[in-house]
Amino acid sequence: MNKILIANRGEIALRIMKTCKRLGIQTVAVHSEADEHLPFVKYADEAYVIGPGPVLQSYLKADDIIAIALKVGAGAIHPGYGLLSENATFARKVRDAGLKFIGPDAETIELMGDKIASRMKMKEAQVPVVPGTDEGVASLEEAIEAAAILGYPIMLKASAGGGGIGMIRCENEQALSQHFQSVKNRAKAYFGDDVVFLEKFVENAxxxxxxxxxxxxxxxxxxxxxxxxxxxxxxxxxxxxxxxxxxxxxxxxxxxxxxxxxxxxxxxxxxxxxxxxxxxxxxxxxxxxxxxxxxxxxxxxxxxxxxxxxxxxxxxxxxxxxxxxxxxxxxxxxxxxxxxxxxxxxxxxxxxxxxxxxxxxxxxxxxxxxxxxxxxxxxxxxxxxxxxxxxxxxxxxxxxxxxxxxxxxxxxxxxxxxxxxxxxxxxxxxxxxxxxxxxxxxxxxxxxxxxxx
The missing domain is CATH 3.30.470.20 (ATP-grasp fold, B domain)
Structure with a gap:
């Protein structure tokens, strides 16, 4: 692992590079056209433009990032946080390309990225979980029925969500009715998965x-x-x-x-x-x-x-x-x-x-x-x-x-x-x-x- 490609940008890319430099490891940056002059690009031993500004055209181009890593002889990819860091498909592709993914196994990422599946896994391990639905709620009617049992307020959450995205507090049935479809739509847009579930909102937590x-x-x-x-x-x-x-x-x-x-x-x-x-x-x-x-x-x-x-x-x-x-x-x-x-x-x-x-x-x-x-x-x-x-x-x-x-x-x-x-x-x-x-x-x-x- 003498050369690592950092599949990220900004402060986290620079922070990872500084540790690599101290350890005598060469670093490779990939960057969008919008980030061309940022410090992490200058600090890296090698830097390659990956596409224009929007993330879908640059930092989320998993296959292109892996291709660059193979081309320059990097032995590993560090995903930082955000972007592709919790993308199980990317982690699996890195591994299949013969590279090291600096993070957990793809299977673990996949399991813990599914909030419903991870809830069930934690229950099995006797780790306390918030009272909620153990399956996705497919319809508003089903959500209203489950919320009545849990008691308001509740959190309506995307199963594949993260970073505060795809979740909203609902104080009553009216609020749940108002937000149910919009949270599903937001989950689909951000995570490619519109499955949502409910959790009891813990007051003053x-x-x-x-x-x-x-x-x-x-x-x-x-x-x-x-x-x-x-x-x-x-x-x-x-x-x-x-x-x-x-x-x-x-x-x-x-x-x-x-x-x-x-x-x-x-x-x-x-x-x-x-x-x-x-x-x-x-x-x-x-x-x-x-x-x-x-x-x-x-x-x-x-x-x-x-x-x-x-x-x-x-x-x-x-x-x-x-x-x-x-x-x-x-x-x-x-x-x-x-x-x-x-x-x-x-x-x-x-x-x-x-x-x-x-x-x-x-x-x-x-x-x-x-x-x-x-x-x-x-x-x-x-x-x-x-x-x-x-x-x-x-x-x-x-x-x-x-x-x-x-x-x-x-x-x-x-x-x-x-x-x-x-x-x-x-x-x-x-x-x-x-x-x-x-x-x-x-x-x-x-x-x-x-x-x-």
Missing amino acids: RHIEVQIFGDDKGNIVHLFERNCSVQRRNQKVIEESPSPTLEKEVAQRLYKAAVAAGKAVDYRNAGTVEFILSENDDFYFLEMNTRLQVEHPVTEEVTGYDLVEWQIEVAKGNELPVKDQQQIKSSGHAIEFRIYAEDPVTFMPSPGTIRSMKWNENVDVRVDSGYEEGGNVTPFYDPMIAKVIIHGNGRQEVISKADEFFNSFSIEGVKSNIPLFQKFIGSKGFENGNYNTNVLAEWLKTEKEEVEK
Whole structure:
């Protein structure tokens, strides 16, 4: 594995390349015409244009990507996150071409990508799942009948969905009737599968995920948890580890359940088991993400391990770098903030050219960015500009560093959510750590009411 093709773009492609460079591995970038001048293209040892801007004509052209890997003599493909990372067909094609896919087996991706099938698998492994339908609901009438049994509010979800896409909360039968067909249509458009199911909505829940790793030798370990409850439109914007206010005993049960989930599917490489926790600390399996997470740097900061290096070692067929759970320790506290080119109030994307991007480099932070000054944030892709990851001895130290950093951080040329973070990190709801998935929406509502007074 002396040369790896990264089938992705932006900050994650660049982040993977940096680990490869440290390990003496050559890197190959594939990029769209729209991304020609981005840093990851310049940083790679080799770079090849794959098509025009739209993802269907570039980053999702699986056969073309594999052909380039074979042509240039790459021995493996790293899919990053998003795009083709959880595409079982792509993983299978990579394997069939004689290349290493740096991720779990195609069969595992396929199983865990089907939320209904994964629910059933977790039930078999005695991992708690959210009360819901164990089969797809084919008609609105069937959905209404099931919802009446579960009790409102419910979540209407695409079985093949992910990233907050293809899911909506329904407070009553009227809302379910209103959204049923649109969620099916959205699922079909985004995932090629219109199967939907219902889950009971857990009120005032926290969203906690556990990082796991497995190898070909049957070793599976966890690398602790991340709290991902600060969300907008069901998508994460702030993640932290350890999770504030999480009782130690509950955390231990979460870790045990996550490892059990991994063992149930003979998991290999990096994966994340996501849970929701109720107000009384009951927890339920939500989904398993069969890839590296956007928020993986949070875990890297508290454990000191390079998760991409672990991925590469496992893909080579080696044992986990650390297979004894007792040797894996968490130190201090880390928080990640996702910086988006978007309106900080409406969250609508704000494409454009980044004229300047500046921050106080004397503040001890990690900035993983896919852009530099002069870079174009196009409407073709997710508008995330960067991730700001801050580590410290304790949570209050991290929040203080964050406050100092965001007061010096500015991006010109596009709107960004920096103003949101500048205010939100000092809010009572976030600062005390006792928050749930409603925290950002409630804070925004309060801010709006203050402005309107």
